[in-house]
Amino acid sequence: MKRPIQQNTYMFDINDGRELARLGLQDNLFNEIIPRFPAQFIPHGPDQILDIACGPGGWALQVMQDHPGISVTGVDISPHMIQYARAQAEVRLLNAQFRMMDIAKIPWNFPDGHFDFVNARFVMGAVATSAWNAFLQECWRVLRPGGVFRSVEAVHMSSPTCPAVQRITTLALAVMHKTGITYSPYDMSVSPIVSRILKQVGFDDLAVVPYLVDLSCDTSLHYSMGENLRMATKLLIPLITRLEGVPLEELEKLLQEWDQEWDAPSFYCHWHLCGVSGIKR
Amino acid sequence: MAETKMTRSWRDILKIACETPQKRQELAERVGFVTERTLIRWVRGESNPQKPETIRLLSQAIPGEEMLEALQEAFPDAFSSHPRQPPIIEQVQIPFEFCWRIIDAYAHVPHASKRWTIFHLVSNQILPQLDSERAGLLLIYVHQAIQATAPAILFEESAGSAHWTTRQIQKKTCTEPWLVQAVEAAHPFFIQSCALSQVSPPSCIIRHDLIQSIGFFPVYRGGVIVGGMLLCSAQEDFFTPFRQTLIDKYSCLLSLGENT
Numbered sequence: 002m003k004r005p006i007q008q009n010t011y012m013f014d015i016n017d018g019r020e021l022a023r024l025g026l027q028d029n030l031f032n033e034i035i036p037r038f039p040a041q042f043i044p045h046g047p048d049q050i051l052d053i054a055c056g057p058g059g060w061a062l063q064v065m066q067d068h069p070g071i072s073v074t075g076v077d078i079s080p081h082m083i084q085y086a087r088a089q090a091e092v093r094l095l096n097a098q099f100r101m102m103d104i105a106k107i108p109w110n111f112p113d114g115h116f117d118f119v120n121a122r123f124v125m126g127a128v129a130t131s132a133w134n135a136f137l138q139e140c141w142r143v144l145r146p147g148g149v150f151r152s153v154e155a156v157h158m159s160s161p162t163c164p165a166v167q168r169i170t171t172l173a174l175a176v177m178h179k180t181g182i183t184y185s186p187y188d189m190s191v192s193p194i195v196s197r198i199l200k201q202v203g204f205d206d207l208a209v210v211p212y213l214v215d216l217s218c219d220t221s222l223h224y225s226m227g228e229n230l231r232m233a234t235k236l237l238i239p240l241i242t243r244l245e246g247v248p249l250e251e252l253e254k255l256l257q258e259w260d261q262e263w264d265a266p267s268f269y270c271h272w273h274l275c276g277v278s279g280i281k282r
Numbered sequence: 283m284a285e286t287k288m289t290r291s292w293r294d295i296l297k298i299a300c301e302t303p304q305k306r307q308e309l310a311e312r313v314g315f316v317t318e319r320t321l322i323r324w325v326r327g328e329s330n331p332q333k334p335e336t337i338r339l340l341s342q343a344i345p346g347e348e349m350l351e352a353l354q355e356a357f358p359d360a361f362s363s364h365p366r367q368p369p370i371i372e373q374v375q376i377p378f379e380f381c382w383r384i385i386d387a388y389a390h391v392p393h394a395s396k397r398w399t400i401f402h403l404v405s406n407q408i409l410p411q412l413d414s415e416r417a418g419l420l421l422i423y424v425h426q427a428i429q430a431t432a433p434a435i436l437f438e439e440s441a442g443s444a445h446w447t448t449r450q451i452q453k454k455t456c457t458e459p460w461l462v463q464a465v466e467a468a469h470p471f472f473i474q475s476c477a478l479s480q481v482s483p484p485s486c487i488i489r490h491d492l493i494q495s496i497g498f499f500p501v502y503r504g505g506v507i508v509g510g511m512l513l514c515s516a517q518e519d520f521f522t523p524f525r526q527t528l529i530d531k532y533s534c535l536l537s538l539g540e541n542t
Contacts, residue, residue, distance in 0.1 A: 018387030022399045025406035026441075033447055057406070066414070081383065085403075088380035092411040221448045228398075235395070 009105065010129045010182050013236050015079035021057055023232045024082070028059020030225055031122065031153075034214055037064060038118065039151045039278040041206070046071060047117035051143060054078075054124040058086030058099055065095045074116075076102035076109075078127070105132060107139050114145040121152040125191045129181045133195060137202045144281045150204060151278040153212075156190040160270040165258035169234055172241050179244045192275040204279030216270040226272075227263050234259065292352035297325045299344050311523060312343035334360035335474055335519045342522070376531055380407055388538040397423070398439060400539035405441035408532050412525060418444035418492055418516030423501075423536065424465055425509045427455060433462045437486070438509070444516065445489050458484040461512075464498060468507045470530075472497045472521040483514060495520040499533040501540070508540040 013020045038046055046068055052061040055075030065073050075097060077083055086099040102109060104127060119140045128136050140150045160166040178186040184194060196207055216226050238252050262268060300306040306318045313321075316336065323329045331337045337360040341350045354361050384400055391399045405421050413419035420442040427434040434457045440450035456462070461484055464471050473479050473496045483493035493514045501509045511533050515521075521529075 016390075018383065018391045018403065019395050019399045021383065022387070022402035022406070026402050029406070029441075029447060059406075062410070066410070081386070084379045085383050088377035088383070089407060089410065091377045092380075092407065093414060223449075225448050232395070232398070 009078060009103070009127065010180055011078075011126045012176065012180055012182070012240055013126070013233070016081055017236065018081075019232055020236055021081055021085055023229055023236070024056040025059055025085075026225065027123075027229045028057065028063075030222060030229065032060060032063050034222075035122070035153055035212060035274075035276065037067065039149060039210075039276065040208060041149045041278060041280055042118065047149070048072065049116045050074070050118045050120060051076070051111070051116045053104060053119065053121040053140075054127045055086060055099065056082050058082075058089055058097065060120065060122060061097050061099075062086070062089055062093060062095060065090075065097050066093060072096075072098075074098040074100065074111075076100050076104070078103045104128070104136060104139075107135055109139055109143060111143045113142055114148075115143050117145060117148050119144055119148070119150045121150070123154065124152065125154050125182050125189075130184055130191070130194075131181070133191070133198050134202075137195070137198050137204075141202050141204065141281055146281055148281045149278055150199065150281070151276060152192070152195055153274060153276045154191055154195070156192065156211075156273040156275045157188070158270065158272050160262075160268075162267065162269060163259075163262040165255050165262050166270065169255060169259055172245055172247065173234070173237060176237065176240050176244050180240075190275065192277050196277050199277065199279040203281070205282045206280045208276075208278050210276040210278075212274040212276065214272040214274065216272055218264075218266055218268040223263075223268075231256075231259070231263070290348065290352065292349060292356050293325055293327060295344060295349045295352060296321065296340075300325055309343055313339045331357070337361075338519055339522060376407075376528070376535075381535065384535045384538060393541055396541070397539035400536060401439040402441065404532050404535055405439075408529070409441065409443045412528070413443045413515075416444045418442070418446060419520075420446040420450055420487065420493075420514040422450065422487075422512040422514075423509055424456075424512050426466060432457060433459070433466070435462050435465050445492060449488050452486045452488060456484050456486045458482075458486070465510055465512075468500045468510075470497070470499050470526075472526070474521060475518045477518075487514065490514075492516045494518040497521045497526070497529065499529055501533050501537050503537045503540045508537065511536060 048071060050071060050073045052073055052075040055061050055077050058075050061073040061075040064071060075086060080101055083099045083101050090097040144150060158170050174189055175186050177183040177189055183189050183191065196209060199207055214222060216223055234256060241247055241252060242249055299309055300321050306321055310316050310318050310321055324331065331340060337353055337357045341353045384403060387399050387403060401423050409419055421440065422437050423439040425436045425438055427436045434455050437451050437454050437456060442450045460481065473481050476483055476494055483490040495515045495518050497513045499511045500507050501511060513529065
């Protein structure tokens, strides 16, 4: 019996074990890069947190481990992700709550003003461009006055001397646009629009924080993040073939060239990300 | 008149921890290198634990600061250069749902990605379970290098916590003779203290200077050894019997990542 075709904007197969493993790895790496909470929570942290599209729960579980008094609820559309996250919470003896939830189905099953902090790290794959307004309005509703929303999203990958990496990035951008999660086929950034919508919804004290991740050879993240991105590209191949008409053999050859470029001592790459946060007044 | 707190000796605390045969048996298993009879002799004052690592394991096996303080007072040398060890992991059961994710990956993930997928699913589960205090634990999936010109092992996949979260190895091939021989022997082995055993951790591992103990668990498929899991901890005496049992179970799951 074939698995049912998933009906959402997410480009990867949420039932695929490779995606589950990849997101676990990605969570661990970004837990080292992105601050746990935005600056608005210094010095007092939040008490009740909602983690949107939590995946295997890496961020939520790390927060609970580091801050035992905090309550975190992680939601994701994938039953596999939620089950895996619960298994992790079980062995870590953490009382994290993980629930299946489709964030596109509004209203969410949370009361008004329930959370201090809504975390949305790399959710653009789960939110169509047409849905950001409704999504952020719902985040507003579930936040208490004084609560904070934060999103972190990729902006651009710069690898000027690597044609295979650039070609794959270009194809990925085209696919993202065709699946309706980015506003342009040439630019993956959603942060400028998210900032604008946050203001329209009523959030205040907006903060925009850039992050730059150096993935060049011999950097601490070069190998591990390379593994993450390589698997992401592999998982995108069927979609690229279908939407962009690029033959499978060509993509596999491109992936081999990517490997060679990534492993070369002359590999230089910066990954730009952006965090946007706002306070509900 | 102020109350004076009666402090109990480590034997008094041990006596309570051993008051039933079941408790005695469980405690002996947790300490790992003693029998129930030995525990009884300690309670009666007929003998004392001799090895520093046994004393430290005893301090971990009975929860609470009272036992630790009592043992530190009685055997200060056993603790003089060792920081407080992390709490013992009481739960050794691997959640069924986690096993189900591994079996699902085994069934559906293409062969070329199976080992990578299952290794990262396992490491993502095992690292926070065994290193909840993030002292530093490194997992490396190793293979013998069949076609190498000199004896070597390949570091196929790696993951870690603390200093080893983002980066684990300098290079994929390790030619450290003692490690190559130990892996080729295909038996589990444990070095509880690299310093006491005078073993140098492989220099091809990032921050090898931080490695205090090393464990190796062969991975079998169809009765044949197909690889192994090498664990390096930043803590001495890391591989308690509890942890050995747990890691052994995870090693069995890793075998599902290998092609038949």
